[in-house]
Amino acid sequence: MIITTTPSIEGQxxxxxxxxxxxxxxxxxHIFRDIMAxxxxxxxxxxxxxxxxxxxARQEALREMAVQAAGLGADAVLAVDLDYEVVGxxxxxxxxxxAGTAVKLA
Numbered sequence: 385m386i387i388t389t390t391p392s393i394e395g396q397x398x399x400x401x402x403x404x405x406x407x408x409x410x411x412x413x414h415i416f417r418d419i420m421a422x423x424x425x426x427x428x429x430x431x432x433x434x435x436x437x438x439x440x441a442r443q444e445a446l447r448e449m450a451v452q453a454a455g456l457g458a459d460a461v462l463a464v465d466l467d468y469e470v471v472g473x474x475x476x477x478x479x480x481x482x483a484g485t486a487v488k489l490a
Contacts, residue, residue, distance in 0.1 A: 385450050386460035387484070393460060398487040402456040406483045407449030409441040412476060441480040442466065449482050458486035 386393060445466070453461045464484035471479045 385454060385458070386489075387446060387450060387464055388460070388462060389464050391463045393462070393489065396460075396489045398460075398462065399490040400488040402453070402458050402486040402488065404483055405449050405452040405456070405458070405461060405486045406481065407445035407447065407452065408479065408481045409444035409448070410471065410477050410479045411437050411441045412472070438468075438478065438480070441478060442482075445480045445482045449484065453484075453486040456486050457488065459489040460487050461485065462487055 392398065446464075449461060449464070461484040464482055466480065466482045469479045469481075471477050
């Protein structure tokens, strides 16, 4: 399955458009994670814990979208857009969503 942010794939025109497919993932911030991130904010540097959580959520959302596209018989998902939002009471969770157009290639 080809997943791309571009509207087309060079040399592989879309033969059939199957519709919009989406994926979502929400990860909660744990108290330990928040404490460590606060320490990082005070002393500087990157918060690897949050980066790993974000990376995992992004991969899960993209995987979910690919599964939905495969269920439609797609060869690729074009024009993929990723979005990140903080949700939950007090911004306690991070939501990653992605959407694109499932297509069959020529």
